[in-house]
Amino acid sequence: MPKTPEQRMRDLQHFGEEGGVVPVVDVAATSTFLNPKDMERRFQGELEGCYLYSRHSNPSVTAFGKKIAAMEGSPAALGVASGMAAVASTLEQILIDGGHIVSSRTVYGGTWALMSNVFPRRGIPVTFVDPRDPEAARRAIRPDTKVLYTESLSNPLLAACDLKSWGKIAADHNLKLVVDNTFAPLMVRPMESGAFASLHSCTKFISGSADLIAGAVCSSQDFVNSLIDVNSGAVMLRGPVMDARIAHELYLRLDHLPIRMRAHSECALHLAQAAESEGHKVFYPGLKSHPDFDLVQKNFDLSWGHGGMLTIDCGDASRANALASRLQETRFGLYAVSLGFSRTLMSVSALSTSSEIPPDERKKMGLSDGLLRLSVGYTGDLKTMTQRFLEACHQVLKS
Numbered sequence: 001m002p003k004t005p006e007q008r009m010r011d012l013q014h015f016g017e018e019g020g021v022v023p024v025v026d027v028a029a030t031s032t033f034l035n036p037k038d039m040e041r042r043f044q045g046e047l048e049g050c051y052l053y054s055r056h057s058n059p060s061v062t063a064f065g066k067k068i069a070a071m072e073g074s075p076a077a078l079g080v081a082s083g084m085a086a087v088a089s090t091l092e093q094i095l096i097d098g099g100h101i102v103s104s105r106t107v108y109g110g111t112w113a114l115m116s117n118v119f120p121r122r123g124i125p126v127t128f129v130d131p132r133d134p135e136a137a138r139r140a141i142r143p144d145t146k147v148l149y150t151e152s153l154s155n156p157l158l159a160a161c162d163l164k165s166w167g168k169i170a171a172d173h174n175l176k177l178v179v180d181n182t183f184a185p186l187m188v189r190p191m192e193s194g195a196f197a198s199l200h201s202c203t204k205f206i207s208g209s210a211d212l213i214a215g216a217v218c219s220s221q222d223f224v225n226s227l228i229d230v231n232s233g234a235v236m237l238r239g240p241v242m243d244a245r246i247a248h249e250l251y252l253r254l255d256h257l258p259i260r261m262r263a264h265s266e267c268a269l270h271l272a273q274a275a276e277s278e279g280h281k282v283f284y285p286g287l288k289s290h291p292d293f294d295l296v297q298k299n300f301d302l303s304w305g306h307g308g309m310l311t312i313d314c315g316d317a318s319r320a321n322a323l324a325s326r327l328q329e330t331r332f333g334l335y336a337v338s339l340g341f342s343r344t345l346m347s348v349s350a351l352s353t354s355s356e357i358p359p360d361e362r363k364k365m366g367l368s369d370g371l372l373r374l375s376v377g378y379t380g381d382l383k384t385m386t387q388r389f390l391e392a393c394h395q396v397l398k399s
Helices: 005-011 036-043 059-072 083-094 109-122 134-140 163-172 221-227 234-238 244-277 293-299 317-329 359-365 382-397
Strands: 076-080 100-104 126-129 145-151 176-180 197-201 215-219 309-313 345-348 371-375
Touching (some): 005 059, 005 244, 076 083, 083 176, 083 197, 083 215, 215 221, 317 345
Parallel strands (some): 100 145, 176 197
Antiparallel strands (some): 197 215, 309 371, 345 371
């Protein structure tokens, strides 16, 4: 029987220099070569297994990469400076000689801006399609298409992508499927569905503490090596590298990610069920009313539940802001962007993390101006939190 992500991470152990149960953090920016010829050979790619300069590689970042690769079930992984660094570096490396991208329409606002406002200026056109319609992705493929891009669970609409269908299309047309898996760590393992790369904003659930910025690219060893190639690597040459201290922190936090994801999922499901029972328009992958419920049940590993993200459609932005303010006043949560924190974080997506997307495009996505996104935390008494949530919804949305 194949090992679970928990087992793979448990079995991966790096010890400290003096036998410590955790590895030490290696903050050295550069490494010594006793033989000057070895440095030359390292720059020429003739010598492996030693470190050169931390923009290229670092022992702490390498250890983190091995651990998140074990979680994802990928051959290798590279820690980078942010989630957007993971997205941009991966796509730039694949499209180093140009090409066309077919992307899910419902993506994070920063990703949408990169694809709509930056890549076309560099001669990289992008076609957006409905992630729920794999055949639309197939129809959008052109002779110069190189990448299919999607999110396992979209930000902020929580649309589940049929990765197996997208993976088959990529295989049929010799394309590279790139998946942002930030919303669904552990629950979804894109590499098992034929993805070329699985990306994470480690700032979110993987960190869990809203205290650092980081990202990761999980892919083949050859692709990870290409990212840090001294002559053509997008990470090596543009420099969005992960700091060794950040890598060390994340290495340690991955051990309790499974526990945290179950806690997030339990609380989010409870709140979603309670709000729906009161007649509120709630979107959560664990609700039977969710358009992709059957797909989620089939393709997600539900050992960790359905995730910590839910949305509630308040009708318009003013009511969404009013609900968020009321919930913050009652100490239910905090009005802030980002997600994956131990406390609940709330934001009106159309006014914040999706504000880069023009209103007409948001309409095509089905992104309401009144959509309040909640990253559900697990601190506090769940019964009390649910009561505060329902009371605020009743006061603001039923008035």
